[in-house]
Amino acid sequence: MKKFIIALCIATASLLSSESKAQQEAQFSHNMFNNMGINPGFAGIRTAICATALARQQWVGFSDEEGARMNPETYSFTVDAPIPFLKGGLGVGFLQDQLGFETSLAARIAYSYHLDLDYGKMGIGGQIGFLDKRIDFSGFRPINDGDPALSGAADESRMFIDFALGVFYQMDDKAWAGISVSQLSQPTREIGNAEFQLRRHVYLSGGYNFSLPAYPMFEVSPSALVKTDMASVQADINALITYNKRFWGGVSYRLQDAAVIFLGLTFEQISFGYSYDITTSPLGRSGRSYGSHEIMLQYCFSLDIERIRETHRNVRFL
Numbered sequence: 001m002k003k004f005i006i007a008l009c010i011a012t013a014s015l016l017s018s019e020s021k022a023q024q025e026a027q028f029s030h031n032m033f034n035n036m037g038i039n040p041g042f043a044g045i046r047t048a049i050c051a052t053a054l055a056r057q058q059w060v061g062f063s064d065e066e067g068a069r070m071n072p073e074t075y076s077f078t079v080d081a082p083i084p085f086l087k088g089g090l091g092v093g094f095l096q097d098q099l100g101f102e103t104s105l106a107a108r109i110a111y112s113y114h115l116d117l118d119y120g121k122m123g124i125g126g127q128i129g130f131l132d133k134r135i136d137f138s139g140f141r142p143i144n145d146g147d148p149a150l151s152g153a154a155d156e157s158r159m160f161i162d163f164a165l166g167v168f169y170q171m172d173d174k175a176w177a178g179i180s181v182s183q184l185s186q187p188t189r190e191i192g193n194a195e196f197q198l199r200r201h202v203y204l205s206g207g208y209n210f211s212l213p214a215y216p217m218f219e220v221s222p223s224a225l226v227k228t229d230m231a232s233v234q235a236d237i238n239a240l241i242t243y244n245k246r247f248w249g250g251v252s253y254r255l256q257d258a259a260v261i262f263l264g265l266t267f268e269q270i271s272f273g274y275s276y277d278i279t280t281s282p283l284g285r286s287g288r289s290y291g292s293h294e295i296m297l298q299y300c301f302s303l304d305i306e307r308i309r310e311t312h313r314n315v316r317f318l
Contacts, residue, residue, distance in 0.1 A: 025201050026074045026097050028054050029260045029275040030296040031225045031236055036078040036091050038203045039180040040110035040125030041168035044082035044089010050300040051079045059289040073098040088113040101136040120171035127164040135191055158189040177206035199229040217244050257281050271298040
């Protein structure tokens with residue numbers, strides 16, 4: 001697994017020369033906590049029911065010429081659980097993504113079939129998703145009056161149906177890796193007078209946890225996420241340090257976009273995290289963005305319920 005993580009980092013570094021552009025799928029800095037959001041193979045891979053909520057305010061301060069706020073806002077909620085009689089796990093997810101005059105609402109259902117391996121567990125999953133994309137054309141101010149691509153009703157929406165596949169490997173609590181493909185069918189619908197297509201996205205992720213030999217209370221967790229829509233590539237290199245399995249902090253670098261700072265706390269079954277993105281792209285250097293804020297909240301509870309021992313008296317032997 002260590003070799004896989006090293007290979008993943010090398011693959012990421014090899015992509016550094018590629019131009020990074022905006023992609024359709026939602027972006028989160030807490031990607032190491034969002035495996036259910038990008039890989040259906042992850043559903044139920046843990047022996048617990050877990051709910052994860054993410055709220056992101058990206059590029060705070062970004063506005064149009066009239067001063068109206070235009071920065072993206074994204075909210076995600078996922079729940080997954082192992083289902084033994086299905087020999088796997090189920091997951092559901094909900095997403096709201098606001099980008100200027102465009103709003104996307106998504107609901108997803110995933111199933112993962114689990115294979116017990118010598119050194120961990122593998123999930124092979126599929127997902128169906130329903131996406132409602134809505135555009136308010138009344139807010140656009142086209143440079144050329146009558147631009148057909150920016151004309152339409154005040155508010156138009158279309159429903160998309162797409163599919164995803166994924167494989168996820170979990171080696172106890174030490175390491176994990178996954179690969180997935182979303183928006184497989186690449187559906188196309190007409191919104192206004194223009195066609196809008198969902199582009200296929202490929203995700204490659206992996207991470208490793210190890211304790212420092214001299215300081216066993218500290219656990220280091222490097223990880224990486226690479227995603228591409230075949231037209232552009234985005235890569236996140238992350239490193240978290242956890243103290244006493246309770247407090248964590250770390251940093252991340254997103255290719256040609258941002259440097260990220262993490263702070264977090266785990267209390268019993270609840271984990272809370274905050275991240276701040278320092279925008280390194282021209283958007284930040286020009287002063288149009290004050291960075292991005294993100295909050296993560298996760299609640300997990302184990303399905304291992306301790307049975308209460310019951311005693312029964314036999315009426316023949318009081």
